[in-house]
Amino acid sequence: MRTQVGIVGAGPAGLMLSHLLHLGGIESVVLECRNRQYIEDRVRAGVLEQGTVDLMIETGVGERLRREGLRHEGVWFSFGGRRHRINLSELTGGRAITVYAQQEVVKDLVQARVSAGGQIVFEVDELSVHDLDSTRPKIRYRKDGVAHELSCDFIAGCDGFHGVCRPSVPEGVIAVYERVYPFAWLGILAEAAPTSEELVYTYHERGFALFSMRSPQITRLYLQCTPDEDLTLWPDDRIWEELCARMRTEDGWEPAVGPVIQKGVTGMRSFVIEPMQFGRLFLAGDASHIVPPTGAKGLNLAISDVWVLSQALESFYKSGRSDLLDQYSAKCLQRIWKVQRFSWWMTSMLHLFPGGDGFDHRRQLAELDYITSSRAGMTTLAENYVGLPLD
Ligand SMILES: Cc1cc2nc3c(=O)[nH]c(=O)nc-3n(C[C@H](O)[C@H](O)[C@H](O)COP(=O)(O)OP(=O)(O)OC[C@H]3O[C@@H](n4cnc5c(N)ncnc54)[C@H](O)[C@@H]3O)c2cc1C
Numbered sequence: 001m002r003t004q005v006g007i008v009g010a011g012p013a014g015l016m017l018s019h020l021l022h023l024g025g026i027e028s029v030v031l032e033c034r035n036r037q038y039i040e041d042r043v044r045a046g047v048l049e050q051g052t053v054d055l056m057i058e059t060g061v062g063e064r065l066r067r068e069g070l071r072h073e074g075v076w077f078s079f080g081g082r083r084h085r086i087n088l089s090e091l092t093g094g095r096a097i098t099v100y101a102q103q104e105v106v107k108d109l110v111q112a113r114v115s116a117g118g119q120i121v122f123e124v125d126e127l128s129v130h131d132l133d134s135t136r137p138k139i140r141y142r143k144d145g146v147a148h149e150l151s152c153d154f155i156a157g158c159d160g161f162h163g164v165c166r167p168s169v170p171e172g173v174i175a176v177y178e179r180v181y182p183f184a185w186l187g188i189l190a191e192a193a194p195t196s197e198e199l200v201y202t203y204h205e206r207g208f209a210l211f212s213m214r215s216p217q218i219t220r221l222y223l224q225c226t227p228d229e230d231l232t233l234w235p236d237d238r239i240w241e242e243l244c245a246r247m248r249t250e251d252g253w254e255p256a257v258g259p260v261i262q263k264g265v266t267g268m269r270s271f272v273i274e275p276m277q278f279g280r281l282f283l284a285g286d287a288s289h290i291v292p293p294t295g296a297k298g299l300n301l302a303i304s305d306v307w308v309l310s311q312a313l314e315s316f317y318k319s320g321r322s323d324l325l326d327q328y329s330a331k332c333l334q335r336i337w338k339v340q341r342f343s344w345w346m347t348s349m350l351h352l353f354p355g356g357d358g359f360d361h362r363r364q365l366a367e368l369d370y371i372t373s374s375r376a377g378m379t380t381l382a383e384n385y386v387g388l389p390l391d
Contacts, residue, residue, distance in 0.1 A: 001029070001148060001149065001150045001151065002150070002151045002152070003027050003028055003029045003119075003150060003151075003152055004021075004026050004027045004028060004152065004153050004154070004317070005017075005018075005021055005026060005027070005028040005029075005152060005153065005154045005155070005156055005313060006028070006029055006031070006137070006139045006150050006152035006154070006155045006156070007028050007029065007030045007031065007155075007156045007158055008031055008127060008129070008139065008155065008156070008157050008158060008159040008163065008164070008165055009030070009031075009032060009157070009158040009159035009160060009163060009285075009287070010030050010031075010032035010034075010039055010106075010110070010120055010122070011039070011106070011158060011159075011160055011285060011286070011302065012102060012105055012106060012109070012285065012299050012302045012303060013156075013158035013284045013285030013286070013287075013302035013303070013305060013306050014030050014032070014156065014158030014159075014285075014306075015030065015106060015109035015110060015113060015120075016055075016109055016302075016303055016306050016307075017156055017158060017284065017306035017309060017310060018030050018109075018113055018118055018120075019059065019061060019109055019112055019113060019118075020059065020306065020307065020310035021310055021313060021314075022113070022116055022118055023059060023060075024310060024313070024314040024317070024318075025317070026313055026314065026317055028118070028119075028156075029119045029120075029121065029150060030113070030118070030119065030120040030121070031121050031124045031127060031139060031141055031150070032120060032121065032122050032123075032124065033123065033124055033125070033127065034122065034123065035122050035123050036110065036120075036122050039103075039106055039110070040103055040106055040107045040110065041103060042102070042103055042106070043101070043102075043103060043189060043262055043264075044102040044103070044298075044299070045101075045102040045293070045296065045298055045299040046099055046100065046101045046102060046212065046214055046220060046296075047097050047098075047099060047199070047212070047296035047299075047300075048065075048069070048097060048098045048099075048100050048105075048299070048300065049097060049297075049300040049386060049387025050095040050096060050097070050098075050386045050387050051300070051303075051304065051387045051388075051389065051390040052299070052300050052303045052304075052387070053065065053069070053098045053100075055303060055307060055390065056105070056108070060112070061108045061109055061112045062108075064104065064108055065098065065100050065104070065105075065108065068100065068104070068215075069098040069099065069100035070098065070099040070100070070197075070213065070215075070216075071096050071097075071098050072088070072096055072097050072098070072099060072197070072198045072199065073087065073088055073089035073090075073096045073198075074086060074087050074088055074089070074198050075088060075097075075198055075199050075200075075201070075385060076196065076198055076199065076200040076201065077200075077201050077202075077203070077368055077371070077372050078200055078201065078202040078203070078204075078247065078249055079202070079203040079204070079365060079368045079369075080365065081249055081250040082249055082250055082251075083200060083249050083251075083253065084368075084372035084373075085198070086371075086372060086378045086381060086382055087378075087382075088382045088385060088386050091375075091378055091379045091382035091383070092379075092382050092383050092386050095386040095387070096386060097296070097385065097386055097387075099199075099212070099213060099214065101214050102299050105299070121141075121143060123143065123144075124141040124142065124143050125141065125142040125143070126140075126141060126142045127139060127140070127141040127164055128140050128141070128164060128168070129155055129157070129164065129165055129168045129281060132155065132168065132169070132278055132279040132280055132281040133278070133279030133280070134279070134280070135153070135280065136151055136152075136153075137151075137152055137153075137154070137155050137279070137280045137281065138150065138151050138152065139152065139155060152280075153280070154280045154281075154282065154313065155280060155281045155282070156281075156282050156283075156284060156306075156309065157281055157282065157283040157284070157287045157288075158283075158284050158285050158287060158302075158306070159287055160285065160286040160287055161271070161286045161287065161290055163287050165281060165283060165287055166273065166283055166287050166288065168281070169278040169281065170278070173275075173278050174273045174274065174275070174278070175273065175274050176271070176272075176273055177270075177271070177272045177273075177274070178269065178270065178271045178272075179269065179270040179271075179344065180267075180268075180269045181227075181268035181269065181270075181292060181347060181351070182227065182353065182354050183207075183208075183224050183225065183226060183227060183268060183351055183352075183353075183354075184224075184225055184226065184227045184229060184265050184266060184267050184268055185210075185222040185223065185224065185225065185265065185266045185268065185293065186222065186223045186224075186225040186229055186231070186234060186239070186263070186264075186265050187220065187221070187222045187223075187263070187264055187265075187266060188220070188221050188222075188239060188260045188262065188263045189214065189218060189219075189220055189260070189261050189262040189263075190218070190219045190220075190221065190257075190258045190259065190260050190261065191217065191218060191258045191259045191261055192217075192218075192219045192255065192256040192257060192258025192259075193216065193217055193219070193256055193258075194211075194213035194216070194218075194219050194255075194256075195211075195219075195253065195254065195255055195256050196211055196253070199211060199212050199213075200247065201294075201346075201350055202246055202247050202350075203349070203350050203364060203365075203368055204245075204246040204247075205352070205361070206242070206245060206246050207223065207224035207225075207246065207351070207352050208222075208223075208224035208246075208294075208350045208351045208352070209221070209222065209223050209224070209243060209246040209247050210222040210294075211247060211255055218261075219255060219256070219258070221243055221255060222293075223239070223242055223243060223246065224351055224352065225265065227265075227267055227268075229265050231263060231264075231265060234263070236259075236260045239260065239263075240257045243255055244257075266293060268292040268293070268294075268347065269290050269292065270290065270291060270292060270340055270343065270344055271289055271290040272288070272289045272333070272336060272337070272340060273288050273289070274329070274333060275329035275330075275333075276288045276305075276328065276329040276332055276333070277325075277328055277329045282309055282325075282328060284302065284305035284306050284309055284332075285301070285302030285305055285306070286298065286302060288305070288332075289301060289336050289340070291339060291340060291343035292343050292344070292346075292347045293343075294343055294346040294347040294350060294351075295339070295342050295343035295346045295347075295384070295385070296385075297339050297342070297343050300339075300387060301335075301336060301339055304332070304335060304390050305332050305336075307390055307391070308328060308331050308332050308391070309328055311324060311391075312324035312325045312327070312328050313325070335388060338384075338388055339384075339388070342384040342385075349364055349367050349368065349371075350364075
């Protein structure tokens with residue numbers, strides 16, 4: 001088998017790349033180890049930057065997003081018992097974020113690829129990548145017990161943090177920059193109508209909490225917990241008690257309680273590799289970087305990487321130029337490090353660190369006060385939160 005671009009992983013990065021390449025007249029095959037239902041049901045991110053929304057709409061996969069996505073022109077920060085709103089749109093010339101669950105983005109992209117006759121091979125096993133520094137790299141895998149080899153011009157490693165592409169790069173080529181945080185998030189999805197139309201980030205002496213939503217009927221809530229938190233110690237009643245204790249404000253605002261339909265613990269890390277390319281292997285999305293979820297950037301970064309990669313591949317196939325491919329890593333990393341900085345900053349401002357003392361507490365409160373009262377502070381937050389320009 002042969003294709004122009006072999007894509008490993010059908011997450012947002014791999015699917016969007018395949019979609020963009022198709023629009024540019026470039027053939028690709030996506031290889032995914034899970035089945036279609038699994039990737040379409042996987043609950044993860046849910047906040048789309050303006051650039052991600054624009055790209056989905058402009059490339060014809062944004063119809064349902066436009067109909068069902070919840071556009072938010074503001075965001076709330078709660079501390080000292082009070083909520084403070086930052087008007088994102090007013091501070092960024094009309095830009096906003098849109099709440100639309102990652103699994104819905106995945107469904108829309110899968111649907112678009114399938115309708116266009118695109119090839120996504122689900123449930124592949126034992127996938128490995130070869131001859132990366134040649135002009136004919138290969139992907140070997142098994143499907144239903146049968147061995148296959150896909151010969152490509154390029155391979156896109158969009159297989160997430162635990163994928164096989166990054167570890168296939170020879171030792172010594174890639175430098176890793178990393179921070180692991182001493183806390184995690186216990187997240188729930190609940191059948192409860194959101195009591196705020198916009199997200200509420202809470203700093204509290206019991207720990208961070210985040211109020212978010214996925215639809216007019218479903219609330220998504222998170223609590224700061226320990227990285228090895230035992231979920232069996234968190235029956236629903238205890239989760240609600242803790243959420244309300246952290247989120248309730250002086251004016252009586254708190255989340256509405258309802259049946260918990262999903263629960264999980266997400267670790268927090270900042271991780272970047274440099275470079276994001278080896279020979280004809282290009283890494284994109286979580287395969288090359290991870291951000292703590294506080295800035296709501298993981299999915300958006302995956303989309304911005306593949307946007308840059310698709311432009312570079314188009315330039316290669318249309319005019320034989322390889323300069324944009326050579327610049328892929330440097331170009332993505334410029335934006336990635338700004339997003340890493342923002343995600344680290346939001347995380348540091350809003351969480352309790354073990355060993356933190358009265359100094360840290362007062363410094364964090366002062367910072368929150370500044371970014372919710374100074375126009376310059378609010379603008380910095382707003383322009384990063386709605387998303388830095390894609391290109
Ligand atoms: C539990 C969890 C919760 C999250 N919550 C948030 C959040 O609230 N907000 C936020 O902004 N971000 C969140 N993120 C991050 C966000 O979901 C990711 O940044 C985003 O999914 C990145 O997309 P991707 O396509 O790069 O990788 P992924 O979505 O991880 O996709 C990689 C794909 O590759 C496949 N794959 C892996 N290995 C192989 C292999 N060997 N062969 C074939 N296929 C393979 C996987 O099955 C997967 O489908 C969360 C992530 C996790 C894990």
